[in-house]
Structures are given as C-alpha cells and as structure tokens.
Amino acid sequence: MLFSPPRTLQTSGQSLADTRGSDTTQLSCCLLELGQQQNPSDTQSMGNIELRTSRQLLFTFSAMLYRTSSIFIHVGSQSCPKRMTTTRSSSDRMAWSTCHPLCKCGSMYDILAAGWRACGTTGMMALELTASPLPRPSRGAGGHRAPAPRPPPSPPSPPRPEPSAPRGRPSLTDRSSGGAGGNRKGGHGGRSASGTARGGAAAIPRGSRACPGLPRPRSQVMAEGELPAVLILDIGGTHGVLEDLAALLKKHFQLITMKEFLANKEEMSKKIQSVFVFECRPTINRELLESLPNLKVIGNSGVGVDHLDLKMISSFGVKVTNTPHAVADPTADIGMALMLASARRLVEGCQIAVSPDTRSFAVDWLGVEVTGATLGIIGMGSIGYKVAQRARAFNMRILYHNRNRRRKEEEEAVGAHYCAKMKDLLQQSDFVMLVVNLTPETHKLIGKKELGLMKPTATLINISRGAVVDQDALVEALQNKVIRAAALDVTYPEPLPRDHPLLNLNNVIITPHIGTATVQAICMMAEEAIANMLAVLNGRPIPSEVFPK
Numbered sequence: 342m343l344f345s346p347p348r349t350l351q352t353s354g355q356s357l358a359d360t361r362g363s364d365t366t367q368l369s370c371c372l373l374e375l376g377q378q379q380n381p382s383d384t385q386s387m388g389n390i391e392l393r394t395s396r397q398l399l400f401t402f403s404a405m406l407y408r409t410s411s412i413f414i415h416v417g418s419q420s421c422p423k424r425m426t427t428t429r430s431s432s433d434r435m436a437w438s439t440c441h442p443l444c445k446c447g448s449m450y451d452i453l454a455a456g457w458r459a460c461g462t463t464g465m466m467a468l469e470l471t472a473s474p475l476p477r478p479s480r481g482a483g484g485h486r487a488p489a490p491r492p493p494p495s496p497p498s499p500p501r502p503e504p505s506a507p508r509g510r511p512s513l514t515d516r517s518s519g520g521a522g523g524n525r526k527g528g529h530g531g532r533s534a535s536g537t538a539r540g541g542a543a544a545i546p547r548g549s550r551a552c553p554g555l556p557r558p559r560s561q562v563m564a565e566g567e568l569p570a571v572l573i574l575d576i577g578g579t580h581g582v583l584e585d586l587a588a589l590l591k592k593h594f595q596l597i598t599m600k601e602f603l604a605n606k607e608e609m610s611k612k613i614q615s616v617f618v619f620e621c622r623p624t625i626n627r628e629l630l631e632s633l634p635n636l637k638v639i640g641n642s643g644v645g646v647d648h649l650d651l652k653m654i655s656s657f658g659v660k661v662t663n664t665p666h667a668v669a670d671p672t673a674d675i676g677m678a679l680m681l682a683s684a685r686r687l688v689e690g691c692q693i694a695v696s697p698d699t700r701s702f703a704v705d706w707l708g709v710e711v712t713g714a715t716l717g718i719i720g721m722g723s724i725g726y727k728v729a730q731r732a733r734a735f736n737m738r739i740l741y742h743n744r745n746r747r748r749k750e751e752e753e754a755v756g757a758h759y760c761a762k763m764k765d766l767l768q769q770s771d772f773v774m775l776v777v778n779l780t781p782e783t784h785k786l787i788g789k790k791e792l793g794l795m796k797p798t799a800t801l802i803n804i805s806r807g808a809v810v811d812q813d814a815l816v817e818a819l820q821n822k823v824i825r826a827a828a829l830d831v832t833y834p835e836p837l838p839r840d841h842p843l844l845n846l847n848n849v850i851i852t853p854h855i856g857t858a859t860v861q862a863i864c865m866m867a868e869e870a871i872a873n874m875l876a877v878l879n880g881r882p883i884p885s886e887v888f889p890k
C-alpha cells in the first residue's frame with residue numbers, strides 16, 4: 342500500500358555524510374505525515390519509510406508516532422549502532438527511538454548511518470526515502486497500535502522528567518568542517534544545518550519545502566506559494582540568530598526580524614505565525630503576544646523554557662515547543678567535562694603550567710579521582726541518563742534522585758540506583774550533579790541544609806540553571822570547606838557581576854553556560870525547532886510541545 346504519489350527524497354551523487362540533516366528532517370516529516378494520513382484522529386499512528394539506493398532496498402523503517410512525541414523506529418534486524426538501547430522487543434528486532442525515554446542512541450541519523458553501513462554501502466550513491474503506510478495495525482498492549490505482522494515494542498509508560506540544560510551559546514566558527522553542519526562523528530548524529538550540504542547536491546532544492554508532499558500551512562495570512570513568516574530577533578550581531586541558522590530557517594520560513602516587524606507593524610503582525618526563540622530572544626511578553634493575532638507557535642531553541650511564561654502564552658492560544666533531543670548529548674558531555682576538570686583541578690593546573698612565575702611543579706598538588714567514585718545525579722531525564730551512561734564508563738557508582746523512578750531495565754542498563762530521598766544521595770555522593778529543570782519546585786533546591794549534608798570531600802556540579810542552587814549558601818559552603826569544590830556551567834545571573842565572591846574562589850570552576858555551545862548542537866536545535874513549528878503550522882503531531890503546568 343503505497344502513498345500516491347510516494348514521497349521520495351532523492352539525493353543523487355552524495356554520500357550519506359553529505360545528506361545529514363536534510364535526511365533527518367525529511368525523515369521525521371515523512372513520519373509525521375504518515376502518522377497523520379494513516380490515522381488522523383488517533384493518538385498513535387505509523388508508517389513505513391523505505392531507504393533505497395538506486396540498486397537495492399536497504400531498509401524499511403517502521404515507525405509509531407505517539408502524541409508524547411516519541412518516535413519509535415524499527416530498522417529491520419539491525420542492532421543499535423551504539424548498543425545502548427535494548428527494548429522489550431524480541432531478540433531479532435531491536436528498536437530505538439529518537440527521543441526520551443527510549444532513546445539511548447541518539448538521532449535518526451544514527452539509524453540511517455547504521456543502515457547504510459550495515460548494507461556495506463560506501464561512497465557516493467543515490468539515496469531514496471520512500472514513505473508508505475504500514476499495513477492496518479492491530480491494537481497493541483496499552484492501546485498502542487502495533488504494525489503487523491511483527492509489532493514494535495509498546496512504548497513504556499515512563500516517567501518523563503525533562504531535565505533542564507544550559508542554553509547553547511552558538512559558535513559556528515568551524516566553517517571548514519562544513520559550516521553549520523559541521524562534522525559530527527557517529528554518536529548523536531551530525532545533522533547538517535542545511536539541506537544543501539556543503540559541496541553536495543541538495544536533498545531539498547533550495548527554496549523548496551523540507552518535506553516533499555507536505556502541504557504548506559494553510560492560512561488566510563499567506564498568499565499562495567508563500568512561506569509562513571517567523572519572527573526572530575535579528576540575524577547576526579550580538580544576539581541575533583547566527584547566519585547559518587538563518588539560512589536554514591529561510592528554507593521553510595519567511596524571516597521577519599524584530600526591526601522589520603516594528604518598522605511595519607500593521608502588515609507584519611498579520612503575517613507572523615511563529616516566533617523562533619534563540620538564546621532566549623526575542624523576549625516573549627504580553628505586549629508582543631497582543632500584537633501578533635495570527636501567532637500559533639513559539640519554537641524555542643533549547644530545552645529549558647524557564648524564560649517563557651507558559652501559562653500566559655497558552656492563554657493566547659499559542660503553543661510552545663522545545664528541543665530536548667538536540668541538547669542531551671552535548672549537555673551530558675559538559676557535565677562530564679566539569680566533573681573531570683574539577684576533580685583534577687584542570688583550570689588551576691593549566692594556570693600553573695603556563696604561569697611565568699612557575700619554576701617547578703609541586704609534588705603535593707593533587708586532585709581527586711572520578712574513576713570509581715560515587716556520582717549522584719539529581720534529575721534523571723534524558724540528559725541525566727546520558728550522564729549516567731558516560732559515568733558508567735568511568736566505573737562510577739551511580740545514584741540518582743528523580744521525581745519518578747526509571748524502569749528497572751533502564752536503571753540496570755547504566756547501573757544506576759534510585760534514591761527516593763535526595764538526602765541519601767547527598768550524603769553518599771562524591772560528586773553531585775544537578776540536571777533538573779528550573780521550576781518553582783526546584784528553585785534553590787540546593788541550599789545550606791543540602792550542602793551541609795554533602796561530604797566535605799564532595800563536589801557540586803551544576804549544568805541545569807543557576808537558580809537551582811542558593812548561590813549565597815554555596816559561596817559560604819565553599820569558603821568554609823563544607824564541600825570540596827563546585828563546577829558550574831550556570832549561575833544566577835549570567836554572567837555574574839564581576840565582583841561576585843564566586844569568581845574569587847579557587848575551588849570553583851565556572852563556564853559560561855556552554856552545555857549546548859557546539860556547532861552541531863545549535864544546528865540540531867534549529868532543526869528540531871523548525872520541525873516543531875512546521876508541525877504546529879501544518880496541524881500535525883508536534884514532536885516536542887511544552888505544556889503549562
């Protein structure tokens with residue numbers, strides 16, 4: 342049963358590496374469309390995506406889409422490229438998804454790449470994605486539809502903690518490696534920022550929509566053939582959207598900068614249907630919302646939405662989306678980097694090594710070891726979990742505290758032990774890492790009392806939001822050696838006033854909120870935000886919607 346006409350993504354003469362990003366976006370769009378076509382009124386839906394070369398059929402992707410925004414994908418009988426996700430599926434079928442909670446291996450790119458490699462395909466070949474609906478599904482466990490004849494595993498009913506992650510500070514300096522697309526090796530997937538992969542033929546012709554076959558958002562505010570309008574603060578400059586990202590947005594949207602909007606409010610206000618929030622800008626306030634009568638969606642680049650008043654936005658009938666998938670790996674990486682740097686006093690060590698005053702290296706200048714130590718993770722969402730995966734490779738004993746306990750298999754996969762009481766985690770951990778969202782409940786979660794529970798040899802690492810820690814209490818604890826050290830990617834405010842006491846302590850490392858400040862991450866965040874905004878505008882299932890509490 343094929344769609345008529347089948348959606349085809351054709352990339353001639355490109356290696357897979359050249360098609361990254363475009364494939365990812367297209368694949369997800371195809372899946373979403375299939376979901377809609379197959380089962381428009383239900384919460385779950387599914388479809389097949391075939392990956393072909395001009396010579397052979399490589400893969401069939403079976404996908405189930407859930408309103409929870411999980412996309413579960415089967416890839417024939419291939420195993421997960423990173424062997425990180427085993428699901429409840431039978432042994433000859435592995436499944437993994439692009440997102441929390443089952444996603445342990447990252448992105449669709451991993452899946453495509455795995456398929457590519459598994460078929461022994463190398464070099465330049467034509468690649469084709471064809472979308473078709475699955476055979477009529479039967480009801481799976483829990484009411485989820487399962488594709489016949491062999492259904493993918495039913496999704497668990499997992500806790501869905503959404504950890505916060507630092508805002509990514511964009512830096513697209515490495516243009517030599519493919520500009521915004523960069524060269525992300527393996528892992529989380531290096532999605533090219535644009536469908537026009539550098540040097541290669543575009544998977545999507547310039548100026549056309551990312552998803553062939555996807556209807557454009559229907560709206561009275563758009564003339565025939567017009568792209569939907571998105572408001573951004575600016576392009577370039579100190580706070581504007583990076584130019585590479587703007588180019589990516591332009592493939593799908595007509596960009597309107599704040600300046601253009603203010604200069605021609607009457608016309609622009611009617612056109613704007615979406616706002617792309619990059620680095621917390623533009624500020625979304627009541628005044629702006631009142632002046633945008635056709636606004637449908639605010640696509641936040643990044644996972645943390647504490648800068649958005651969700652209730653107020655929702656009262657205008659506007660949806661908010663975020664980008665949890667793009668941020669998870671780089672943020673977990675920065676958590677590990679801070680833990681290692683603090684334990685081994687890396688920053689101090691560098692200073693000693695390069696100081697003009699250094700004559701010899703002191704033998705009693707010592708750090709502590711991460712390997713074999715106990716790590717307490719507070720907030721075990723997708724970022725926290727990825728920290729645990731990494732910590733496992735350091736032979737760490739892993740404790741975690743979370744609103745909801747993870748499934749047993751998930752705990753076992755990383756060797757994590759649940760602490761129902763945060764107190765127990767604080768008392769036992771050598772390193773305590775904060776990976777929670779900033780909410781009224783987590784505001785100043787770690788204060789004097791909590792710091793007092795920690796070991797005097799322990800280190801606090803914060804990769805969530807500054808306000809999760811009572812900073813005055815932290816200063817006091819560090820000055821009085823209540824704890825050994827702190828490593829902070831986030832503070833309150835950012836940056837700290839230059840005379841802030843935290844800046845003068847030698848047992849603190851502070852980085853400038855760089856959890857997602859990688860070439861790859863900001864592109865992936867933009868891609869994710871675009872997919873979200875298009876989904877809203879097209880009236881399709883939204884991959885990552887954030888709801889007001």
Ligand SMILES: O=CC(=O)O
Nearest residue numbers: 506507508644645
């Ligand atoms: O801070 C980063 C994010 O919220 O993604």
